[in-house]
Amino acid sequence: MICFETHISNVTLEFFKKNQKALLDFTESNSIIKEVCGINNFFTTQEQATELLEKIKERTSFVSEPDRREYGDFQTNQVLAQKVTEYIFSKAKDIEFVLEPTCGKGNFLLTSIKQWKTLKKIVGVEIYQPYIWETKFKILEYFLLTKCNLKPEIDIIHANTFEFSYKNLAKSTQDLKTLIIGNPPWVTNSELGSIDSDNLPKKSNFKKHSGFEAITGKGNFDLGEYISLLMLKFFNKHNGIFAFLIKNSVVKNLIQEQRRNMFRIGQSERLNIDSKKEFNVSVNACLFITELNKEPEFVCTEYDFYTQEQLTTFGWYKNKFVYSIQDYNKSSIIDGKSKFVWRSGIKHDSSKVMELEQVNGHYRNALGEEITLENDLIYGLLKSSDLKKDRTNSFRKLTIITQKKIGEETLYIKKKFPLTYKYLSSHKKFFDKRKSSIYKNKPDYSIFGVGDYSFAPYKVAISGLYKSTHFTLVVPTDAKPIMLDDTCYFIGFQEMKMAEIAHYLVNSDIVQKFLKSIIFSDSKRPINKDVLMRIDFEKAFKYADFEKAKKKIKDLEIKHWKTFEEMVKENIIKQMTLF
Numbered sequence: 001m002i003c004f005e006t007h008i009s010n011v012t013l014e015f016f017k018k019n020q021k022a023l024l025d026f027t028e029s030n031s032i033i034k035e036v037c038g039i040n041n042f043f044t045t046q047e048q049a050t051e052l053l054e055k056i057k058e059r060t061s062f063v064s065e066p067d068r069r070e071y072g073d074f075q076t077n078q079v080l081a082q083k084v085t086e087y088i089f090s091k092a093k094d095i096e097f098v099l100e101p102t103c104g105k106g107n108f109l110l111t112s113i114k115q116w117k118t119l120k121k122i123v124g125v126e127i128y129q130p131y132i133w134e135t136k137f138k139i140l141e142y143f144l145l146t147k148c149n150l151k152p153e154i155d156i157i158h159a160n161t162f163e164f165s166y167k168n169l170a171k172s173t174q175d176l177k178t179l180i181i182g183n184p185p186w187v188t189n190s191e192l193g194s195i196d197s198d199n200l201p202k203k204s205n206f207k208k209h210s211g212f213e214a215i216t217g218k219g220n221f222d223l224g225e226y227i228s229l230l231m232l233k234f235f236n237k238h239n240g241i242f243a244f245l246i247k248n249s250v251v252k253n254l255i256q257e258q259r260r261n262m263f264r265i266g267q268s269e270r271l272n273i274d275s276k277k278e279f280n281v282s283v284n285a286c287l288f289i290t291e292l293n294k295e296p297e298f299v300c301t302e303y304d305f306y307t308q309e310q311l312t313t314f315g316w317y318k319n320k321f322v323y324s325i326q327d328y329n330k331s332s333i334i335d336g337k338s339k340f341v342w343r344s345g346i347k348h349d350s351s352k353v354m355e356l357e358q359v360n361g362h363y364r365n366a367l368g369e370e371i372t373l374e375n376d377l378i379y380g381l382l383k384s385s386d387l388k389k390d391r392t393n394s395f396r397k398l399t400i401i402t403q404k405k406i407g408e409e410t411l412y413i414k415k416k417f418p419l420t421y422k423y424l425s426s427h428k429k430f431f432d433k434r435k436s437s438i439y440k441n442k443p444d445y446s447i448f449g450v451g452d453y454s455f456a457p458y459k460v461a462i463s464g465l466y467k468s469t470h471f472t473l474v475v476p477t478d479a480k481p482i483m484l485d486d487t488c489y490f491i492g493f494q495e496m497k498m499a500e501i502a503h504y505l506v507n508s509d510i511v512q513k514f515l516k517s518i519i520f521s522d523s524k525r526p527i528n529k530d531v532l533m534r535i536d537f538e539k540a541f542k543y544a545d546f547e548k549a550k551k552k553i554k555d556l557e558i559k560h561w562k563t564f565e566e567m568v569k570e571n572i573i574k575q576m577t578l579f
């Protein structure tokens with residue numbers, strides 16, 4: 001039967017039928033229910049008890065599924081909830097108090113009740129009333145079917161977790177061995193903004209972000225992260241365990257900010273789950289477990305949840321936040337400042353007009369138009385997906401490089417390259433509608449990410465979109481350098497041998513180990529300028545061996561090796577004149 005938009009099992013229905021009369025007085029029903037299963041205030045008003053009574057008499061039922069996006073609603077299935085609680089049980093046997101701050105349909109609460117015979121108190125908080133009922137009925141059914149003398153005191157509270165007084169709850173439970181369990185909402189504040197929801201904490205200075213940071217994107221936070229911080233703030237001095245299913249990125253943030261927060265959390269584990277299988281969503285998520293009321297620790301060990309295979313230990317090490325402490329330990333020598341400035345490629349935000357293909361001696365744009373242009377401003381263009389090979393001299397696409405440096409006047413094109421100018425001006429509307437403020441008050445047809453460096457003939461490049469840390473050597477087939485787009489990073493060289501040595505070094509074992517040790521591959525842009533600028537070429541060079549390099553680089557001579565060494569050597573004289 002469906003009542004309060006939730007399913008009531010036959011066992012529970014029979015129980016209520018038997019106690020129909022008690023439903024006329026909800027306080028009387030509440031004390032019978034408390035006797036059976038420990039739940040406090042099963043009904044909070046007489047209307048609720050009367051509604052159930054009428055439903056029993058009518059036996060009618062229907063349920064509607066509302067849009068629950070703003071509540072980040074991904075209920076944990078029973079099998080996963082069972083596995084998670086069993087895992088926690090293997091770590092802590094004598095839990096007395098279980099709290100779930102967004103308990104949903106109550107699967108975690110039920111599996112906890114089944115696991116711990118030591119439980120004294122259970123609290124579940126949930127904003128959605130039908131789930132409150134489902135949780136209550138589920139627990140009632142369990143106790144109706146299970147002979148159990150010891151019943152914990154249970155409160156399933158219909159409330160907004162952001163407004164609930166955890167301070168008081170923490171005070172009244174401080175002596176109980178605690179398990180904070182759950183699966184908080186999978187939604188970020190910006191997603192909530194886009195659907196006009198106010199399911200947000202009231203305090204605007206969450207994580208001390210200022211308005212500026214909010215604009216630049218750093219203010220985008222996950223509700224799961226907020227609720228985790230809330231729990232750790234109030235309960236980190238309780239003895240026990242904190243165990244949440246959350247996004248991997250949230251765990252990374254928690255450990256990264258642990259230096260500032262100094263929560264009393266000890267050994268932490270991140271157990272990766274298959275969220276496609278468990279929740280049918282493509283998000284990197286995990287079970288995060290940490291011990292409460294321990295000397296603060298700053299690292300977390302990562303495992304596969306299903307096989308328990310250990311993958312890495314990440315966190316703070318030698319004052320750096322790294323993904324693999326083990327690999328970093330072996331490669332930290334490389335961690336420094338790059339002698340070469342890593343750049344991102346050309347940005348034009350007008351691919352329909354600016355991305356061309358070569359067909360039968362002329363060009364075709366992405367609008368399908370076939371055009372004839374002077375070749376002078378046309379350059380080969382590589383995108384992230386073109387950087388899979390170790391070395392390349394070919395390209396699928398071409399682009400028009402309208403400027404040699406940012407902000408340069410573009411009127412010269414009219415005089416020198418009339419066909420190109422005609423093409424650009426006949427497609428001016430595509431350039432004019434570019435939204436980014438970088439094009440405001442700039443000459444017509446302006447591009448970005450352009451400078452002397454763009455015209456270096458030999459480039460060592462990497463994609464910023466993928467997880468791979470392999471670098472590609474880009475060499476031109478004729479005198480014209482090949483360009484990269486703004487999803488790629490590169491360093492440029494005038495001489496082929498210098499580029500080949502740099503390429504050899506960045507792909508060497510030690511540099512690769514270093515990069516893998518600092519990159520969190522499930523972040524949005526794992527490889528970025530900050531990461532690349534940490535490659536100390538002088539150290540990488542010292543670590544390398546000429547004879548080995550010779551086997552990889554054709555016609556490499558000692559004079560090339562020496563020239564590169566000079567190029568990356570610490571400039572002692574310059575430093576001395578500075579001080």
Ligand SMILES: C[S@@+](CC[C@H](N)C(=O)[O-])C[C@H]1O[C@@H](n2cnc3c(N)ncnc32)[C@H](O)[C@@H]1O
Nearest residue numbers: 071074075076102103104126127160161183185
């Ligand atoms: C990802 S689901 C998980 C539910 C449950 N913990 C589980 O593991 O199945 C998140 C739950 O948080 C609830 N929720 C969202 N915002 C809330 C709020 N402000 N206060 C309390 N609960 C909230 C949703 O209704 C939903 O049941």
